[in-house]
Amino acid sequence: MLSGDLYQQKNQVKIGILLILMAFSGAWFYYTNTLIVRLESHEEEEVRLYAESLEYALTSPVETDVNFFFDKVVKINTEIPVIYEYQGQYQSINLKLPENTQEIPAFLKQKSQEFQTTHPPIEIDGGFGKGYIYFSHSFLFTQLQYYPVIMLLGLLVFGYLAYLAFSASRRSEQNRVWVGLAKETAHQLGTPLSGLKGWVEYFKTDPDRYETEFVLEVEKDVERLETITARFSNIGSVPTLHPEPLAQHVEQFVDYLKRRVSSKIKWNVNNEIPAGKMIPVNRNLFEWVVENLCKNAVDAMEGVGELRIHLWEKAGQTYIDISDTGKGIPKSQWKQVFNPGFSTKKRGWGLGLTLAKRIIENYHRGRLYVKASEPGKGTTFRISLPS
Numbered sequence: 356m357l358s359g360d361l362y363q364q365k366n367q368v369k370i371g372i373l374l375i376l377m378a379f380s381g382a383w384f385y386y387t388n389t390l391i392v393r394l395e396s397h398e399e400e401e402v403r404l405y406a407e408s409l410e411y412a413l414t415s416p417v418e419t420d421v422n423f424f425f426d427k428v429v430k431i432n433t434e435i436p437v438i439y440e441y442q443g444q445y446q447s448i449n450l451k452l453p454e455n456t457q458e459i460p461a462f463l464k465q466k467s468q469e470f471q472t473t474h475p476p477i478e479i480d481g482g483f484g485k486g487y488i489y490f491s492h493s494f495l496f497t498q499l500q501y502y503p504v505i506m507l508l509g510l511l512v513f514g515y516l517a518y519l520a521f522s523a524s525r526r527s528e529q530n531r532v533w534v535g536l537a538k539e540t541a542h543q544l545g546t547p548l549s550g551l552k553g554w555v556e557y558f559k560t561d562p563d564r565y566e567t568e569f570v571l572e573v574e575k576d577v578e579r580l581e582t583i584t585a586r587f588s589n590i591g592s593v594p595t596l597h598p599e600p601l602a603q604h605v606e607q608f609v610d611y612l613k614r615r616v617s618s619k620i621k622w623n624v625n626n627e628i629p630a631g632k633m634i635p636v637n638r639n640l641f642e643w644v645v646e647n648l649c650k651n652a653v654d655a656m657e658g659v660g661e662l663r664i665h666l667w668e669k670a671g672q673t674y675i676d677i678s679d680t681g682k683g684i685p686k687s688q689w690k691q692v693f694n695p696g697f698s699t700k701k702r703g704w705g706l707g708l709t710l711a712k713r714i715i716e717n718y719h720r721g722r723l724y725v726k727a728s729e730p731g732k733g734t735t736f737r738i739s740l741p742s
C-alpha cells in the first residue's frame with residue numbers, strides 16, 4: 356500500500372544533505388585556500404626583504420651603520436624558518452637546532468635541501484662570492500593547510516556517530532513496537548480462541564453433529580487461528596529454539612501450502628539434507644518465514660509458473676533457496692524490499708519480508724537476502740542458518 360516513493364524520497368534527502376555538505380566544504384576549502392595563497396606571498400615577501408637587506412648590509416661600505424636597520428628587518432620575522440648559506444657555512448633563524456652543536460652543520464645542510472622543495476633559494480651576492488637563502492613555511496601556514504582537512508574529518512566522524520546513535524535508537528523503538536504489538540495481538544486472540552475451542556469440544560460430544568462438515572471446518576480454522584496466535588506470541592517474546600528435522604518440516608509445510616494456491620503453480624522441492632538432520636529452530640516462526648516467501652513468489656508469478664525450493668548444506672551452514680519464475684526485482688531494490696512498508700502490491704502492507712528477516716536474523720542468527728533476481732525471469736531468496 357505504501358509505495359517505494361517513501362524510500363526514493365529518503366534517498367533524495369540523503370543525497371541533498373551530502374550535496375550541501377560538499378558545497379559547504381568546497382566553499383571552506385576555497386576560502387582557506389585564498390588565505391593560504393595570500394599568506395604564502397606575504398611570507399615570500401618577508402624573506403625577500405630579509406635577503407635584500409642582508410645583501411645591502413654586506414655590500415655597504417664598512418663605515419655605514421646598517422645594523423640598526425638590519426636588526427629590525429630580522430626581528431619582523433619570528434615565524435618563517437630561514438637558513439643562510441655562505442661557502443658551506445650555515446646560519447639560521449626560527450629553527451629548533453639539535454642540542455649537540457656538532458650536529459648543527461649537517462642538520463642545517465639537510466634542512467636547506469628540504470626547504471628547496473618548497474621554495475627556490477634566493478641568491479645574494481655580498482661581493483665576496485655568492486650566498487644562498489633557503490626558507491620554508493611558517494608554523495601558522497602549515498597549520499592553516501591542515502586545518503580544513505582536520506575540521507572536515509571531525510565533522511564527518513561526528514556526523515557518522517550522530518547517524519549511528521540516531522538509527523540505533525530508531526531501531527530499538529521499532530523493536531518495541533513489533534514486540535508490543537505482537538504480544539498484544541496474541542493476548543487478544545487468546546480469549547475468543549479458547550471460547551471457540553470449547554464449542555468445538557462441545558459439538559464433538561454430540562455424535563449427530565460431530566462428523567458434519569461444519570464442525571470439521573470450524574476445527575480446522577480454530578487450528579489455524581491457534582498457529583497464528585502462537586506465531587504472534589513467539590515473536591512477542593524471546594522464542595526458544597529446538598533441534599528439529601528442519602528439512603522434513605519444510606517439505607510437510609510446503610505440501611500444506613501447495614493445497615492452498617493455484618494449481619497452475621508447479622512446485623519443485625529438492626532436498627539434499629540427510630534425513631533426520633537436526634537444526635535448532637523455532638518451528639512456528641520458521642514456517643511463517645517459508646509461508647511469506649512462498650506467498651510472495653506466488654504473487655510475483657501471478658498464479659502461473661514454477662516455485663523451486665532447494666535445501667542443502669555446506670560448511671556447517673544450512674541453506675534454503677526459494678526461487679520463482681515471476682516478475683523479478685530490480686537490483687536497486689534488493690535491499691529495500693526488506694524495509695517495513697515497502698510494497699508494490701495494491702493490497703500489500705510490505706511487512707512480510709521485514710518480519711521474515713527479523714525471524715531469521717534476530718531469532719535464528721541466520722541470514723535472509725535476495726540471492727539473485729532478473730526482471731521478467733524470476734527471483735531467488737536465500738535463507739542460511741548455522742547448523
Ligand SMILES: Nc1ncnc2c1ncn2[C@@H]1O[C@H](COP(=O)(O)OP(=O)(O)OP(=O)(O)O)[C@@H](O)[C@H]1O
Binds near residue numbers: 652655683692707
Ligand atoms: N519473489 C518476489 N518476486 C518479485 N518481487 C518480490 C518478491 N518478493 C517480494 N517482492 C517485492 O517486495 C515487496 C515487499 O514484499 P513483502 O512481502 O515485504 O510485502 P508485500 O508482499 O508487498 O505485502 P505483505 O505485507 O502482505 O507481505 C513486494 O511488494 C514485491 O514488490
Ligand SMILES: [Mg+2]
Binds near residue numbers: 650706707
Ligand atoms: Mg509478502
